[in-house]
Amino acid sequence: MSLPPDERPPGRILDARLHLLDRQVLDVDGVPTCTVDDLEIHGLDGSDRPDGTQTAVVTSLLSGAVLATRVLGGRPPASRWHRIRWTHVTDVGTTVRLGVHGDALDVTWTERWVRDHVIGRLPGGRHDPG
């Protein structure tokens, strides 16, 4: 049985699993920042659990420690997600491009901590090796 084609919306179409999830996120300098592990969706009226009566939009990309939950099941608690506001997204293609520096995002705090507290304390760890 053939189904009627959907009336195509005016904007670009993105299927979450095909075009967004697991895509690498690059900051404004092209530096890899994280991957898109999930998406946060809100109703336009601010509802955090919209249903079909409300227009729902993506408000943030979510990234976090999902390896264990992907293997064992479940999902990280909401407090463990790092959020990147959709406002910062400038392009969606093979990668997701941001208009901000990765250092300004919470999602890179572990890298900054290791840089400052571990790498920076090694001899030669505070200058460009080049």
Added chain:
Amino acid sequence: MILGDLLDARVTDADGRGLGFVVDARFALDGPIDGLLAAPRLHGLLVSPRTATSFLGYERNGVRAPALLARWFRWRHRGTFLVHWSDVRWVADGTVVLRAGYERYSPGLTGTAPQQG
């Protein structure tokens, strides 16, 4: 709500009959302008009657190669349909309930119905 609440969720009609599982969510970049891009508006859910997984979207595009794989995935996802978000009555506890009289649309990304395997 997190998208993970929707993906893989069981889908039922208004009478509680199982229709399948959410294999993907379709967004349209036509929401309110939020930064440089429009916010992705949740346009609909892709529902497969047999499986909660989808492989590379074979059932949604015109990919025909490798022929054996394409045929296998189209067959496995036969009956997959798109339902508009406005036809979703509520979402709770891993279940998506559609309103009575919901409409099914082709899941194809190109706007044409995929061939059934």
